[in-house]
Amino acid sequence: MNSATRRTMYRLILRMYPAQFRRVYGSQLEQILDEMLGAGHARGLAAIPFWSRVLIDTVIHATAQRFNTRRSRWRQLPPNTNRRLHDMLQDVGYAFRGLARQKGFAVAVILTLGLGIGTTTAIFSVINGVLIQPLPYQQDSQLMLLEHNREGSESASFSPIELEELRLKTAAFDELVEYHSLNFTLLDRGEPVRVRSGVVSWQFFQMLGILPAAGRLFVESDDVPDADAVLLLSYRFWQDQFDGDTTVVGQVVRMNDKAHTIVGVLPPFPHYPRDNDVYMPTVACPFRPGWVPRRQARGLQVFGRLKETVSTEQAELDLAAIGTDWRHDAAQFYPAEAGAHNIDPISLKTELTEGARPTLFALLGAVILVLLISCANVANLMWSRLFHRRRELALRSTLGATRWRLTRQLATESTVITLLGGALGLLIAFVGHGLLVDFVSQLTPRAGEVDIDLTVLGFTFVLSVGTGLLFGTVRPPHGRKGLSETLRDTGERAMSGGGVMRHVLVVSQIAISFMLLISAGLSIRSFARLAAVDAGVNDEGVLTMTLAAAFANGVEPLPFTESLIEEVSASPGVRSVALTSSFPLDEVTTPFSNGFIIAGREIQDSTRLSQADIRIVTPAYFETVGQSILRGRVFQASERGAESPPTAIINRSFAERFLADVEDPTGSRIRMPNGFPTDATIEVVGVATDTRQALDAEVRPEIILNKLQFPQAFNILLVRTTGDPMSFVEPIRTIVNRLAPDVPVTDVRTLNEVRSASISSPRTTTLLLSLFALFALVISATGTAGVIGFSVSRRTNEIGVRMALGADTDRVLLMFLRQGMWMLLMGMSIGVLGAVAFSQVLRNLLFGVTSTDPITYVLVAVVLTGVAVAATLIPARRAAAVNPIAALRSE
């Protein structure tokens, strides 16, 4: 919640004060709140108690002030106004006293309204911000991401050669720009800083329609060979590292052994594909020149702006033709086994929000149900209260209160309580919204744009408060009966019409609860499956950190690697140490995929190159992550340096998929036709167990190479420790700083945290759905108990008669149990249909569970039945305990 919305909200709250008071003190009240917020009273979770106190304080003192103001004004007013004001004040006072007497009722209504309004508003605000609002780019619907449909790395799609050809051959786009991202080390800022750098064509930001916040964007002359190296800072990086200092433009920083001039600062906007700290033009990337001659060096993502006259379909056809040409003219680079090699334009907006879409829709469905059940509950509560007060109302009516006067009093009471509920809803919406934004930022880069949506807030507010007012004011049919009749009435004949309505409400509550319970049940089961997946590693006690080395040519000197491992291994408590290019479960750095050939079966059709994931590790890697060797051996000490014959270890999937016909896969030989990381033939010396890159991912065939033979500088340090891994961070940092002062240590996490973070989004979704379901269950239980309790008191007489005529308590219990079970069955039947429909929305979020999982349905039915039986029996036992004599006498 930003400070503008906060201020708007506080102004709304302040409207509770009389206008006269607000004129004098309004701005001071706003000012003091600003100062209190500035002093950090409401930071983080403290926001909840803080805003509750502010709200309570305002309600109390505004009410008191209104009384004061009114009282002093009365004397000057014409008698009639005086009278009306007096009545109103009396009503408000009466309402407060009534609520204070029935705290349970008040709390129930306020909580129900608050949760219904708050959760719906918070979730819908997120959906509006992420899925509905246009992107903050110019003509966002014309912006496309080109996707090259093939196996391998998910993000990068095209090589520089391919981009050149696309530019030449397609006429569908005004502009085609490239993007890739790397981590570099920025020097000259005290400590070396690891920065995420987007490398882009010079037109990139012009194409998005972004204007610089300071300085300028890239121009064409920045992106030609031998141009001076220039940098654009992201807004956040500028704020964090340079304190938003505008004189930063023109400053020079050192990166990749080159001086870069900062030419401008970008405005805040959602970064895609990832949140970069700085941007540089393509010529500044030290790796890209190596890609230029290689058609398969597909390290780039390509974005384009569709010409205004060109439809998406035309662009698709255009690109499809190019794809066909490629497969035809350069078949060896487009092996059919590695995918269809179609080129598809994908709307940037879809791409930006795709990750969040299924989760948000599931949550939206759930909160709509929560809102409905809240309204049903408020209606039910209001109505039952009216019923309990029918005699009081009738009495006041006989004593001279007009019908209008009574209705107005009911309206005042309903307004007071529903407004309190609405205020709680506001609070929940604002707090919940803040928490949700953090959650959604894991799913989409648009989370930063999300703001509370006042339209939805208004809508839910009017709907819930309106329900409360309607059901709290419009008297059910008994109200129209003769006064004397109502006064005499003991209840039996009193509420036939209202009774049916309340049954309908409870049946719908049970149906909604069933749906929410199913969705919670499915996602709990799915989450349990996901969390139980064996990733093939031992994640206890392993520390991971990235060493962002900046060595010449991207090659790490062997002495550095070896002394680093040696020194870290020598630290007390360290069991094993490895450097690796990637490790299982990591979502940030995934292994790269490469085509290979198994020696001795040179295939005629070179388009059918098989693909495997490549990892480059030091020998102790297997021990460190807890991956066992099934056959053969790990790398030996003698295998080091470029001269030794290269060796590899494959995983089980690789052996089963590509070497199933060989009795012993060790001794097989592999070659990489694209020469990366070597042209030489590599000998397989061992077979390791499978690992997973993500818990919900398939195991992929893997070739693991020896880093001591291929000294590429992709460095993640893994340390298996005894005791708390985090306590090793500082000693290791000291060693790294001593050996290589320019190398920053970043992304320090335990393997356990990596695993936990990889499932944090399903965990939050499951938690939210479970909370909603629990809320619904409680409402259904109280609803059922309320209706049964109502029947019990209505039929006390009848029970008395039945018992006097010989019915035993079991029969009486059964009578009410039947009524409860009837509502349950009705509700569940509707609920099953609803749940089957609703679980379709959840389908894409589920792992290892079908959306119609019978076990979940049975369990939910059992739970709901149990709760309903309990909710029925509690009031029914009261009926069974009726003393027939007393019951008959109460007539």
Place this chain on the structure above:
Amino acid sequence: MPESLKSQWFHILLALSEQDRHGYGIQRAVKDLTGGNLMLWPGMLYRSLDELVKREWIEPVPDPSEAPDERRQYYRITGSGKRRLLVEAETLSHWADLAKTRTS
């Protein structure tokens, strides 16, 4: 003997007897004076200030600082405010003495 002052009024007068303050300044001063036991939330604070102004025990004054912030309204204790505070102090000390004599 006069009726004793509401505790929040007493503390506001006490805070202003030291120096002129604005709303937030009063809130902080009272919080410090009472060791955090009395937090004057905005509604209570400004309604009390309103009452005190009506009784002419305090009065609004311009921001005395060098860079006046027009949103900050400063308050000053008046002569009659000081007299009322003094009366209250004497009352309190009367009760305090009585309590001490009886418990010693």
